Amino acid sequence: xxxxxxxxxxxxxxxxxxxxxxxxxxxxxxxxxxxxxxxxxxxxxxxxxxxxxxxxxxxxxxxxxxxxxxxxxxxxxxxxxxxxxxxxxxxxxxxxxxxxxxxxxxxxxxxxxxxxxxxxxxxxxxxxxxxxxxxxxxxxxxxxxxxxxxxxxxxxxxxxxxxxxxxxxxxxxxxxxxxxxxxxxxxxxxxxxxxxxxxxxxxxxxxxxxxxxxxxxxxxxxxxxxxxxxxxxxxxxxxxxxxxxxxxxxxxxxxxxxxxxxx
Amino acid sequence: xxxxxxxxxxxxxxxxxxxxxxxxxxxxxxxxxxxxxxxxxxxxxxxxxxxxxxxxxxxxxxxxxxxxxxxxxxxxxxxxxxxxxxxxxxxxxxxxxxxxxxxxxxxxxxxxxxxxxxxxxxxxxxxxxxxxxxxxxxxxxxxxxxxxxxxxxxxxxxxxx
Numbered sequence: 001x002x003x004x005x006x007x008x009x010x011x012x013x014x015x016x017x018x019x020x021x022x023x024x025x026x027x028x029x030x031x032x033x034x035x036x037x038x039x040x041x042x043x044x045x046x047x048x049x050x051x052x053x054x055x056x057x058x059x060x061x062x063x064x065x066x067x068x069x070x071x072x073x074x075x076x077x078x079x080x081x082x083x084x085x086x087x088x089x090x091x092x093x094x095x096x097x098x099x100x101x102x103x104x105x106x107x108x109x110x111x112x113x114x115x116x117x118x119x120x121x122x123x124x125x126x127x128x129x130x131x132x133x134x135x136x137x138x139x140x141x142x143x144x145x146x147x148x149x150x151x152x153x154x155x156x157x158x159x160x161x162x163x164x165x166x167x168x169x170x171x172x173x174x175x176x177x178x179x180x181x182x183x184x185x186x187x188x189x190x191x192x193x194x195x196x197x198x199x200x201x202x203x204x205x206x207x208x209x210x211x212x213x214x215x216x217x218x219x220x221x222x223x224x225x226x227x228x229x230x231x232x233x234x235x236x237x238x239x240x241x242x243x244x245x246x247x248x249x250x251x252x253x254x255x256x257x258x259x260x261x262x263x
Numbered sequence: 264x265x266x267x268x269x270x271x272x273x274x275x276x277x278x279x280x281x282x283x284x285x286x287x288x289x290x291x292x293x294x295x296x297x298x299x300x301x302x303x304x305x306x307x308x309x310x311x312x313x314x315x316x317x318x319x320x321x322x323x324x325x326x327x328x329x330x331x332x333x334x335x336x337x338x339x340x341x342x343x344x345x346x347x348x349x350x351x352x353x354x355x356x357x358x359x360x361x362x363x364x365x366x367x368x369x370x371x372x373x374x375x376x377x378x379x380x381x382x383x384x385x386x387x388x389x390x391x392x393x394x395x396x397x398x399x400x401x402x403x404x405x406x407x408x409x410x411x412x413x414x415x416x417x418x419x420x421x422x423x424x
Contacts, residue, residue, distance in 0.1 A: 006265070006282040006328045027326075034324045035305055037283070047282065049329060076318070098395025099376065100309065103318040104325060180394065 001037045007048045012055060012159055016134050018048040019155035026050055026157055028109025029074060031101050050108070056159055061085060067165055071108030071132075071158040078107060088169025088189065088262065092123050095173070097180070108158035114206055116147045116237065117181040121207035122171060124161060126187030126198030132160040147206045166191050168221075170262035172254045173201070176241050183242055184250040186210075188258040194218040197255060202236050202247040213255055223256040269330050271296065272340030280327045287311045287322035289330075290337060298338035298368050302397070309396035312369040312376075313337045319376035321395070338368035341375065351375055351413040358418070360409035362400035369396050374410045383414050386421060 006027075009015040019026060025044035027033055029051065036042050050056060056072035059081035067086050069078060079094035079102065096102055096110075096119050110120040111131060124131065124140045131138040134157045143151050152158070166189035173185035182201035189196045195217040197210045216225045231251050236244035268277035271294060278293040290296045290313070299322055302310035306324040313322045314336040341349050348356065351374050361367045370393070377384060377392045384392070389407045398406060404421075412418045 001283040004282045006326060008328065008331070030326070030329075031306065031324055034285075034326070038304060047326075049326075051329060098309070099373065099392055100312050100319045100321045100395050101306065101324075103320050 002040060002043045004037075004044050005046045007046060008052050009048065009050075010052050010054070012053060012134050012157065015048055015050060015053060015157060016155065018046065019157070021046050024048055024155070026112070026155075028072065028106040028112070029104035030109075031097065031105040032109065032113050032115065050106075050157065056108070056157075062162065065165065066130075067163040069107055069161045069163065071160055072106050073108075075102035075105050075107070075110075086163060086165050086169070088166065088171060088187070089123050089127070089163060092119050092171040092187065095119070107161055111143070111161065112150060112152055112158055114144055114148055114150050115181075116203070116206045117176070117179075117183070117185075117201045119171065119173065119182055119185055119200065122182075122185050122187035122198045122200040123163070124198075125207050125209060126171075126196050127163045127166060127169065127189045128191075128196055129164070130162040131158055132162060133157055134159055141209075144207050147204065149206070164191065168262040170258040172257040172261065174250050174254055176201075178241075184247050184254050186251065186254040186258050188217070188255060188262055190217070190221055190262060195221060199231075199251050199255075202231075202251055204235050204237055210251065210255065217259060221259065221262075223259045226252060226256050226259070265328055267327050267331050269333050269335050271335045272337060276335075282326070282328065284327040285323055286313070286315075286320075286325045286327050286330050286335075289327035290322060290335075296337050296339050300365055300368055302365060302369075307395070307397065308366070308369070309373060309393075310366050310369040312372040312396065314372060314376060317379075319373055336372075338371060341371060351378070351410070354409040354413035355406070358405050358409040358412055360401065360406045366396060366398045366400075370398065370406055374413065377410070378414055383416060384410070386411060 007018040023045040027047040027049045050072045056070040075093040075096045082090040129140045169189040171187045173182040176183040185200040187198045197213045200207045233244035233248035236247045238244040264279045300310035302308035311322040
């Protein structure tokens with residue numbers, strides 16, 4: 001790693017101020033960023049750790065019935081504290097990486113990085129979450145803008161993520177056997193006014209909604225409703241772990257499994 | 264350089280570190296606690312697992328300055344106060360849960376974290392919990408068996424290969 005200074009602010013305001021320095025970079029749980037720094041793929045002069053900001057920690061239920069997750073909340077905390085209120089989200093969080101990674105990695109870090117194979121973007125888009133930053137609120141439909149790209153401005157911090165809680169939801173992923181990231185992952189969320197389906201791992205454009213499946217499942221929430229529906233593999237990731245066509249096939253399979261598991 | 268202070272295995276520890284100094288480097292190079300192994304340096308192998316404030320983390324994927332004020336536990340602090348092996352370590356010996364031993368510190372620290380939150384895990388739960396700990400010698404069977412035995416469960420029916 002190239003060397004850098006580390007700042008440990010204890011408030012969002014102090015973190016925003018620290019991120020105003022030249023070549024400053026926010027550090028969530030570091031489970032992606034620290035390996036990236038080791039590879040010398042990034043060379044910030046200042047890392048601003050968000051892990052000491054108590055107002056960005058924890059899971060709670062808002063007055064509007066939404067589940068509010070602080071941006072610096074670890075996957076392990078979400079897995080534990082959202083288990084009764086939003087089991088689909090807790091189930092997703094409980095299978096990210098491995099136990100030690102889940103004790104450090106954070107929801108804000110995952111969403112801000114928007115890795116095309118990360119799990120959390122599927123939950124945020126699938127549930128229609130609101131991404132709250134130090135500056136504004138962003139709908140998940142506007143937040144994700146392609147592989148490793150989001151609507152976040154330079155120095156902007158995800159302070160909270162607000163999830164509408166679906167009547168039923170589930171996330172299923174097909175693991176890439178070496179990295180254990182999602183080769184394809186699908187989050188299905190059933191609300192009273194319709195069904196949302198978000199797919200991660202598959203597309204060259206990152207997480208996306210599968211609108212044909214949403215329409216079919218909104219009419220009939222059963223795995224059978226997806227019979228005959230396919231997505232095109234043309235714009236899907238094509239690498240040594242799987243062709244675009246294979247990933248497109250897995251999208252259908254994982255969606256069916258998620259619907260069946262959501263019940 | 265910055266001064267960092269923490270409690271390691273119950274004793275106060277401090278030192279000067281760079282921003283980029285990893286917790287694993289601080290433990291090994293500054294404190295001479297070389298039981299925490301660095302196998303891959305890419306946060307996949309789990310040989311560097313330690314506990315920070317009671318939670319298992321990969322010490323190679325956390326900055327030393329982030330552990331400021333924390334309670335850190337490493338393999339060196341796992342033995343019983345009289346120096347004898349603790350129940351997990353003894354079970355690894357009894358059930359041949361290691362061959363070369365390189366991954367063992369991380370395995371023992373992960374096992375301790377698992378048994379703290381789930382005192383009687385099933386075999387499947389043990390295997391899932393060890394997803395982030397890689398062993399290239401044993402094929403995992405005897406590691407799983409050792410952890411099951413350490414939890415006080417009968418392991419006579421678990422296959423040993």
